[in-house]
Amino acid sequence: MNAPLTDARAIVLIGPPNAGKTSLYNHLTGSRFKTVNYPGATVEFSVGHLRASASLEAEVVDTPGIVSLVPRSLDEQVAIDTLVHLDRIGQNRETPDLLLVVVDATQPERHLPLVRQIQRAGFPCIVALTMNDIARKRGRPVDVNRLSELLGIPAVEVDGRSGDGLTELVSALEESCRSIEAAAPSLPESSSDETIWNDFLWADDLVRRCVPPGEPLHAKISTLDRVALHPVFGLVVFAAVMTGLFWSVFSAAAPFMDWTESFFAWIGALVSASLPASWFTSLLVDGVIAGFGAVAVFVPQIAILFLALGLLEDSGYLARGAMLADRVLSLVGLNGKSFVPLLSANACAIPAAMAARTIPGRKERMLTLLVIPLMSCSARLPVWGLLLAFLVPRDKPWLGGFALASIYLLSLVFASVAAFVGGKLLRIPPSYTGFQVELPLWRTPTFRTVVVSAWDRTLGYIQRAGLTILGVSIAFWLFMTFPSQQHSFATMAGRILEPLLAPMGVDWRVGIALIAAFAAREVFVSALAVVYSIQGADQSSAGLIQAMRQATFDGSNQHVFTFASTAGLVVFFLIALQCLSTVAVMRRETSNRFALGQMAAFIALAWILASITTQGLRLLGIP
Amino acid sequence: MNKPTRLSELATRQSAMIGTISGHPSLRSRLHELGFTPGATVRLVARAAFGGALACQVRGSTIALRKADAWCVELQA
Numbered sequence: 115m116n117a118p119l120t121d122a123r124a125i126v127l128i129g130p131p132n133a134g135k136t137s138l139y140n141h142l143t144g145s146r147f148k149t150v151n152y153p154g155a156t157v158e159f160s161v162g163h164l165r166a167s168a169s170l171e172a173e174v175v176d177t178p179g180i181v182s183l184v185p186r187s188l189d190e191q192v193a194i195d196t197l198v199h200l201d202r203i204g205q206n207r208e209t210p211d212l213l214l215v216v217v218d219a220t221q222p223e224r225h226l227p228l229v230r231q232i233q234r235a236g237f238p239c240i241v242a243l244t245m246n247d248i249a250r251k252r253g254r255p256v257d258v259n260r261l262s263e264l265l266g267i268p269a270v271e272v273d274g275r276s277g278d279g280l281t282e283l284v285s286a287l288e289e290s291c292r293s294i295e296a297a298a299p300s301l302p303e304s305s306s307d308e309t310i311w312n313d314f315l316w317a318d319d320l321v322r323r324c325v326p327p328g329e330p331l332h333a334k335i336s337t338l339d340r341v342a343l344h345p346v347f348g349l350v351v352f353a354a355v356m357t358g359l360f361w362s363v364f365s366a367a368a369p370f371m372d373w374t375e376s377f378f379a380w381i382g383a384l385v386s387a388s389l390p391a392s393w394f395t396s397l398l399v400d401g402v403i404a405g406f407g408a409v410a411v412f413v414p415q416i417a418i419l420f421l422a423l424g425l426l427e428d429s430g431y432l433a434r435g436a437m438l439a440d441r442v443l444s445l446v447g448l449n450g451k452s453f454v455p456l457l458s459a460n461a462c463a464i465p466a467a468m469a470a471r472t473i474p475g476r477k478e479r480m481l482t483l484l485v486i487p488l489m490s491c492s493a494r495l496p497v498w499g500l501l502l503a504f505l506v507p508r509d510k511p512w513l514g515g516f517a518l519a520s521i522y523l524l525s526l527v528f529a530s531v532a533a534f535v536g537g538k539l540l541r542i543p544p545s546y547t548g549f550q551v552e553l554p555l556w557r558t559p560t561f562r563t564v565v566v567s568a569w570d571r572t573l574g575y576i577q578r579a580g581l582t583i584l585g586v587s588i589a590f591w592l593f594m595t596f597p598s599q600q601h602s603f604a605t606m607a608g609r610i611l612e613p614l615l616a617p618m619g620v621d622w623r624v625g626i627a628l629i630a631a632f633a634a635r636e637v638f639v640s641a642l643a644v645v646y647s648i649q650g651a652d653q654s655s656a657g658l659i660q661a662m663r664q665a666t667f668d669g670s671n672q673h674v675f676t677f678a679s680t681a682g683l684v685v686f687f688l689i690a691l692q693c694l695s696t697v698a699v700m701r702r703e704t705s706n707r708f709a710l711g712q713m714a715a716f717i718a719l720a721w722i723l724a725s726i727t728t729q730g731l732r733l734l735g736i737p
Numbered sequence: 738m739n740k741p742t743r744l745s746e747l748a749t750r751q752s753a754m755i756g757t758i759s760g761h762p763s764l765r766s767r768l769h770e771l772g773f774t775p776g777a778t779v780r781l782v783a784r785a786a787f788g789g790a791l792a793c794q795v796r797g798s799t800i801a802l803r804k805a806d807a808w809c810v811e812l813q814a
Contacts, residue, residue, distance in 0.1 A: 126803055170770070181767070181770045182770045184770075186763065186767055191764035218771070220796045220797075221798045222795070222797070223772070223797040223798075224771070224772045224795075224797060224798045225794040226797045243804075300762040303768075305766070307758075307766070307769055310766070310769040310770055310774065311769070311774045311775065314774045315770065318796075335750070335782050335783075339783065339792070339799075340783075343782065343783035343785070344783065345783075345785065345786040347782055348783070348785060348786065349786055401791055431784075433801065434801075436801070437785060437787065437789070437790045437792060438785050438786075438790070439787070439805055440789060440790045440801075441785060441786075441788065441790065443790035444803070450790060450803070464747070474767075513756070532761060541767065545758070545763075546761035546763055546764050547763055547764060548764050548766065548767075548802065548803050548805060548806035549790060549802060549803040549806065550767065550768070550800055550801065550802040550803070550806060551800070551801050551802075552771075552798055552799070552800055552801075553792060553800065553801055587751075612785070643739050724809065
């Protein structure tokens with residue numbers, strides 16, 4: 115099949131996990147995708163226009179890492195599909211014009227066999243050799259000219275971090291794209307044990323001829339690994355890292371949260387003082403500013419969570435964490451490869467569900483997807499912040515950190531039980547794929563990478579949540595105000611729900627805020643802020659808490675937010691799958707049946723367990 | 738002292754040469770592809786607590802794998 119020569123070329127970046135494909139892609143296309151020191155960081159392909167060349171018109175495709183041309187997990191399948199089904203991702207040809215195979219110079223013995231497989235399959239390709247600077251520093255650089263000679267294809271050394279060697283790489287791409295002959299590549303169905311052995315022997319021979327003799331780079335066991343992987347100290351480090359991660363979210367964010375809070379209170383006061391009292395002022399102050407301010411307070415916590423996760427990602431610790439977590443995760447039917455998806459689910463379930471593609475076993479992957487929504491995502495942080503104010507005695511604020519830690523622990527308990535029970539109920543045959551992960555070299559996190567990625571992720575959060583909150587706050591204000599404040603639409607809806615809310619020990623106002631939370635969980639906070647603003651409190655979050663403390667059931671002096679009902683709400687938010695975007699992603703990653711069943715089950719369970727918590731506490735004499 | 742016959746029995750920092758790989762076909766191929774091939778040298782770097790995963794060096798890379806997977810890597814006598 116002959117590709118049309120007049121069109122833009124299609125170049126696919128391919129290579130083993132963590133070889134540096136995404137860094138190169140960013141340099142070639144001028145994109146700013148997050149690069150991470152964890153094998154399996156990319157789970158989806160991306161397409162970008164080649165900007166680094168003036169003369170070559172080409173589209174560049176970044177792909178998830180592969181170990182061989184025979185895929186064993188969904189992310190590998192995504193990569194392999196780009197080699198033969200480019201037409202499915204909007205290109206006008208099936209196979210790429212050129213493969214840019216990315217090889218990590220610090221482990222040529224293990225990365226070069228893939229080059230041979232690709233050549234054997236008949237793909238036109240050239241090699242980009244990354245991390246040769248590290249290899250050179252340790253006295254074992256790859257002689258790139260010799261490698262090119264032996265392979266019979268161009269090979270270029272390039273530094274993914276600094277971009278050194280990019281010009282040479284681009285000229286090699288231009289040169290190769292000028293002289294492409296029509297190729298008819300075909301993927302191997304499977305590879306026999308002997309083929310794999312021979313490819314490795316071939317690679318060993320190649321390495322002998324273009325790398326100075328000596329110990330491979332990984333031969334020295336780094337001091338960090340001696341500690342981080344030690345049977346005893348390893349667990350201590352693991353516990354310390356996880357505690358530090360969540361502690362920083364709670365305590366380091368505190369001053370920033372105070373500032374944000376005062377800022378929004380000031381804006382609200384300013385607006386109500388400078389505008390005449392009217393329905394519009396009320397909409398602006400009670401609806402928009404109160405609603406947005408109630409959630410904006412929690413942005414510092416979310417930013418710090420993203421920052422801390424970024425530091426872990428860039429250092430190389432994540433793969434070590436996965437190794438240590440495998441034992442415990444396997445007890446409940448999960449896998450060490452579930453660790454990173456579950457950890458990132460503490461930020462957001464959506465990228466986490468996609469990261470689960472790296473789990474090769476179907477059953478383990480489905481169970482991971484099942485429990486991902488039970489992790490306490492960042493959208494729940496505002497809810498915890500608000501509810502904990504009722505659970506923690508006012509004279510003992512230090513209990514707050516402890517209470518938040520308990521919430522995270524509780525989410526782990528629920529997830530373990532759900533995985534275990536799900537493993538029994540979902541009739542998926544077990545897979546025999548075990549657990550293997552490459553441990554990348556440790557590296558000092560680059561300040562820039564970590565900060566830029568945390569900034570991008572936080573900004574994304576603000577944009578997504580901000581728009582939803584703005585819309586919902588306005589809609590909510592309308593529902594609360596019309597036809598009249600005493601008999602609004604929201605009151606009517608809340609009344610209908612009342613029988614369901616009674617066991618949870620809350621009133622109709624909480625009920626409508628729970629419904630609003632289906633737009634996004636943090637909307638629960640802004641919705642309550644709107645409810646109580648309209649009923650006459652001031653705008654800041656402290657004001658909201660004050661208003662909630664005074665709230666009583668209509669026509670009685672019984673308080674709505676007691677220890678028992680608030681604890682019930684915490685349980686509800688821990689379990690309920692209210693995020694419709696998560697359901698949509700689950701649908702795409704699994705099936706309609708799984709996603710809808712998961713949502714129904716988690717909402718029903720949340721209601722049942724929340725009611726049991728509230729009523730149980732009351733039976734124990736706790737109001 | 739008996740010579741270890743499987744990767745899972747290797748002591749920390751001990752090296753050995755790989756013999757054959759047993760186990761389920763899909764696991765066997767993946768172990769091969771990761772570089773666990775007959776004749777390659779493997780060295781145990783660390784073991785996680787409570788019978789957890791093992792970290793070992795093979796062909797210039799460090800790979801962590803479950804103890805049960807390591808059991809499938811037989812060593813040459």
